[in-house]
Amino acid sequence: MNVSPVTHSLIAEGLCKRYGDVAALDGFDLAVPPGTVHGLLGPNGAGKSTAVKILSTLLDFDSGTARVAGHDVRGQARLVRQRIGLVGQEAAVDEILSGRQNLVMFGRLYGLSTLDARSQAGDLLASFDLADAADRAVSTYSGGMRRRLDIAVGLVLTPSVLFLDEPTTGLDPRARNEVWQAVRQVAEHGTTVLLTTQYLDEADQLASRITVLNQGRVVADDSPEALKRQIGGDRVTVTLPRRLPLGPAAEALAVTVGVPGAVDSANHAVTFEAGAGVVVLAEVVRALDAAGVVPEDLVLRRPTLDEVFLTLTGPRQQAAATAAATTAAAAARIEEDVR
């Protein structure tokens, strides 16, 4: 693929950023064509926010190059700032002001006249479903409303590139859906979106291409479909009664189902990759039923991020013993987050 500032709104080549001994980004490459939503997927500490901060001119870097909307982020920071919108991890809106006051203030700071800023604020409030709460202090907003206002502020300028750093972290499912809707709306208007997330599901829902990042390195860069093929689709996890010996039971199940299972002795559970989801689930249920075993728990679920990493960093890089440690550390961090 030919990468140039003309054909791509976001280009990063070999970006490196160190904090002391820790490499937050270690040779980060990215190329995003205009008008697309690009997902940046990775656990906490993978370097997602560092990448967003560098590309949005907030953070300096040690080596490499980055161009956003045709301009160099280091040499032409001001030009870049005229073309981007940033929605950081925390809703960076003024909590004391109302939603409308926020939009008018940021609009005027972007150079709109007071009159234009006001009329645009009205439009944005309406299109993000905030009109009813427009004149209330933002501190009274729900998490989802705040995040929507944050995105609306990021759009005041009608930016060519919008950065969304984990826009749904900490939101309940309903608010998450509202934010997803907002992101789709933005993309429809031709804005290029770079979205960071810890959820494969979210990247899959919104992005046309996904870069998977781990410990500052790109471990995969592909379409969601190709990634899912690699990862192997849904998982069926059976938690067996403690009285059954796990090893033999798992083996027996695997033989009947016809797919190898991954044993998790801590939870006394077996996990099967379920390429076609429901079929494997049905097989498992039949096998359990035939053996007269009532499972403690039985779930069909999307692969977790640590499973994604195990798969992506697995066969090729497992030779290096560090990869396992890396994944374990990442998994531990994710578990911590979930808690």
Added chain:
Amino acid sequence: MTTLRAGWIITLRGLAHWARQPAVPIFGLLFSVMLLLVFGLLLGGAMEVPGDGDYLDYLLPGMLTLAMMFGVEATATAMTNDVKRGVTDRFRSMPISAAAVSLGRAGADMVNAMAELGTLVVVGVLIGWRIDAGIGSAALAIALLLALRLAMIWVGIFLGIAFRGGGTTSAVQVLVWPIGFLSAAVVPVETMPDWLGAISAWNPVSATATAARELLGNPSGLSGGLLDDHAILLAISWPVVLTAIFLPLSARAYRRLRH
């Protein structure tokens, strides 16, 4: 977008904060008034001003100066909140200069400082403060007080960014209270032990307070010495020196957010 226009928009934001949450500036004013009443009415009876001046007349210019000095806490806290809540990052991702953000802070805080001076003057006069000065020297006294507040804004922005991880309020109080009271603001330096008096005389707070006393026709409690002879010059120099140190430091701290 010029820096001045952007600064003005950010100033309006600060003013809108107070309009939406009037309790914040009102309690700030009440605190200054309370401090004035505590020193003027409660402790004042036990105070003697060398040279036989009235303590309340001595105290008022000192309280005005302290109010300017203590304003640094409001500046630092506002700055820390903006950095912590990501508002500063938002500003930094926008095509406006760093100077505009500082100017905006300064604009709002100076409006607050004027309201505070006005309130303290009114309360002071109500409890018996006598001013004996022409319009010109009174205006110069107010200008010198505001100059100190303006210098403290750069100190506040610097501290607010430096302590963004937390503890801004306590850090600022630990710095400001000893500096505020180790001065001629409420206690005449000639009544202090010699070494303490010498340190206090070199305090920027003492310079502004003494200059304001001279300009407003109030007793200075001094009989000669550098502070007595050159109060106005010192009250001009100190804010200039503070600005020369802390304006670059605050700009550097803001730039270092990039690293």
